[in-house]
Amino acid sequence: MKNNDISPPPRSLRTHIYEIIFESDTAAGRNFDVALFLFIIISIVVVLFESVETYRIEYQVFFRTVEWILTIIFLIEYILRLYSVRKPLHYALSFYGIIDLLAILPSFLAFFVAAGQSLIVIRALRLLRVFRIFKLGSFMAQGNVIMESINQSKGKIAVFLYFIVILVLIIGSMMYVIEGGRNESFDSIPTSIYWAIVTLTTVGYGDITPSTNIGKFMSAVVMILGYAVIAVPTGIVSASMINQSRKVNGQACPHCGKEGHDNDASFCKHCGGGL
């Protein structure tokens, strides 16, 4: 039995509940996950429909009933999680612990804030937990490869964003100087920066467009710049994904058991033993 931080208490009712709620290798555990998945989906669908005015007026009572039933179910589940886990505080402060709590709060919040129950959609984050019900074994591994690649290129992407922010500040101000006064859309620097981001990311809503000739010329330069700029994050992620896929192909070293060797390696890079 592994003994990690969120490990089960000695065999008992608590252990049993733990196995059902936190794990998915028993039949009950799997059924629990599937049920949870369905409850989350129903919960989200209800919120989506409730936000549409025609449905809200007609089915208000029905929507609210379903919402409260599901909120109570999730509340009970949360309490059971706190009860069954060995270190409740540790769980409560973990990533999933916080999400589990956030998923319950919006229903109560709705008493005070108008559009409060819209935040119920935060339950979508819980879908990350029941990911495992899709039996695809490699599904999880694939997700890890993506995560690892993004993680690896985190630093480069942060630097890239730092440059983008500086770039967008300067382009925005220049366009404000050029278009401001002549074009009502560019009425302040923040708006111009918003325009610069819309343009540089190639989203291009068209709610703010240059009207002067020099403004159009500047825009064209920004767009072509955006061309080169969009290549950078793609290049970063591609490069780290290729490195990643190279490592994934590797085999375990027969001497030290470590993985992650290149395809053309003849010796283990960790212990120097032959592969």
Place this chain on the structure above:
Amino acid sequence: MKNNDISPPPRSLRTHIYEIIFESDTAAGRNFDVALFLFIIISIVVVLFESVETYRIEYQVFFRTVEWILTIIFLIEYILRLYSVRKPLHYALSFYGIIDLLAILPSFLAFFVAAGQSLIVIRALRLLRVFRIFKLGSFMAQGNVIMESINQSKGKIAVFLYFIVILVLIIGSMMYVIEGGRNESFDSIPTSIYWAIVTLTTVGYGDITPSTNIGKFMSAVVMILGYAVIAVPTGIVSASMINQSRKVNGQACPHCGKEGHDNDASFCKHCGGGL
């Protein structure tokens, strides 16, 4: 004679028809493919023009006549396919068998449903079958490399889409809380989600745009996020395409057994032996 599932019956009229319709190594077979290609193209062009009101009114009779002639030709072809193939049911339930049937139905459907014949465009899928008439030998192989790459990264793309759906649900709801009430465009969460997808994919129609300052700020964050996000599928496909192109080129050296040779290599780059 190969003996695969859709193999021809013993040499006879049926065999002859089979060779013409299903294969393309005889002159008749090739001519049949080219004729089929032309009939599909004509059929699609007619539907496209018929959907334009001015043409529809003027040439209605001509369009319908051509459509029915082609439908009858395709019907006869379908019957001949069923007749000539050894396992008709197997064919009828195969991917191409279903498309061949779907290509005939819309004309009859038009008796009941108004825009029914628009579905005739489904015949475009039949173009996949007559692909081979473009004599480019490698054309097919190239298609396979792409297919293989996509196939290989299927898992990663599925995981990616799962995340995108969760992301879009949450962004959409947040924008509904921020803009809803103050901006008529964001009138429900589904609409906000539609906006989130339009923005994150950098399509940016501009039919729905934020009007509040905090909404514009959120949009800018979403766009810059979209920047990083668009890098992920590109990275996935690039990585698997590079792996693919490496494999496609490779063949093991008969002397040292090592792989990874270029397509134009005559000698092994590792041991110098002839390939």
Place this chain on the structure above:
Amino acid sequence: MKNNDISPPPRSLRTHIYEIIFESDTAAGRNFDVALFLFIIISIVVVLFESVETYRIEYQVFFRTVEWILTIIFLIEYILRLYSVRKPLHYALSFYGIIDLLAILPSFLAFFVAAGQSLIVIRALRLLRVFRIFKLGSFMAQGNVIMESINQSKGKIAVFLYFIVILVLIIGSMMYVIEGGRNESFDSIPTSIYWAIVTLTTVGYGDITPSTNIGKFMSAVVMILGYAVIAVPTGIVSASMINQSRKVNGQACPHCGKEGHDNDASFCKHCGGGL
């Protein structure tokens, strides 16, 4: 003296003209190239300004004069090219020969067709010829790497476009069935296909947008599809560019002199000799 197809005639006036016009290793040849570059730029700038109504009315005579002077210069140049080259017909039918001719015709065309002189912009293609005036030696080599990469992936891109055309036909028709009648913008299948292309390529003008709920849902699916689809050509070009850059790093074989070896090659792949 190299003896390729467009080789110079025996040393004489013709040879001299040939060296100036076609080559750029003499001082006169270089000056000719720079002058040609400037003439082309002036010519294009004049056409751009002439197309703006306020300038056209005011400076008509000036623009036309410059245009005709430049057209006559290009005409003389074209005649000298024909005169000095050894195989005039061969030159006249080559890529650059045709462009050189096309660059002269629009001025005469303007007698017959209204916006004829707009086509003068075709002179921009001549800029490809004077590329070499930018002394960057590697500039040319870099262009070749790009060209080679695109050339290498030509087949894959053709297959990709074939699929895109089929995809866009089907999406367009589906949207016509869904939105047509309920939304004036989707008034015919060709228009719907135009919308599908605008959406799938993430251009997103917003001149045509879905108005029904099911149409918006379909659009969202198309956009997310476009996400994955845009990754394919990028992956293709990236992969071939990486292969290209690997080859570029290679050294010449000391035995057969051929290049293009991989970095890890110990033996020449063409003749099998040690590197």
Place this chain on the structure above:
Amino acid sequence: MKNNDISPPPRSLRTHIYEIIFESDTAAGRNFDVALFLFIIISIVVVLFESVETYRIEYQVFFRTVEWILTIIFLIEYILRLYSVRKPLHYALSFYGIIDLLAILPSFLAFFVAAGQSLIVIRALRLLRVFRIFKLGSFMAQGNVIMESINQSKGKIAVFLYFIVILVLIIGSMMYVIEGGRNESFDSIPTSIYWAIVTLTTVGYGDITPSTNIGKFMSAVVMILGYAVIAVPTGIVSASMINQSRKVNGQACPHCGKEGHDNDASFCKHCGGGL
């Protein structure tokens, strides 16, 4: 003591000032950098808010006061930099020297030009200097990898842009010939070129859209072309980033001399010797 161009004068008050202002390995130096970072951020935030009309009217005096205080601080800093550095002229003409000066000028410019103080945003460029306050050691290295990749592909990107300019000139003129006269938006070739850039880069504002059928067809072709074209810079940057990441990881094995080891390798993967 390193003796590079912007090296400190002999130990004295000047040396002390130099260490605080130019370096960041002393506590005072680090504090100076953090203070500078905050001043720049405040300065930018003030300019952003001042450009919004409602704030400008209400807080004019406050904004101007803050602006002048900061300008004076930056002026003093600039003078101290000139004083403490060994070669003032060399510093004044360096990249950062010019930015430091440009960061002060706009406040004075505002006496003469209306929107002058908007240019204060140029101070954002100074953020590049205080980059180092983010203690992430690898942060800087990551930035260098990106820079190096872009630098390496500079030539290819220049060639690419040269082609894009030619392409856009020709597409723009063609659309002017097709749409001009029939569509008010395409009123001149420069406007058409602006449209071509908006379309090819997939920004797609929608302020200018084709209205004729042939124009829509042309647009569709341009968009699909843009699909392939956007793949080129991405491919370029990806390829050089992969090469870069390979090099960064590599160090030659002291035993067999082979390169290409991973960062975490302790033993050579080719011969098994310790690194």
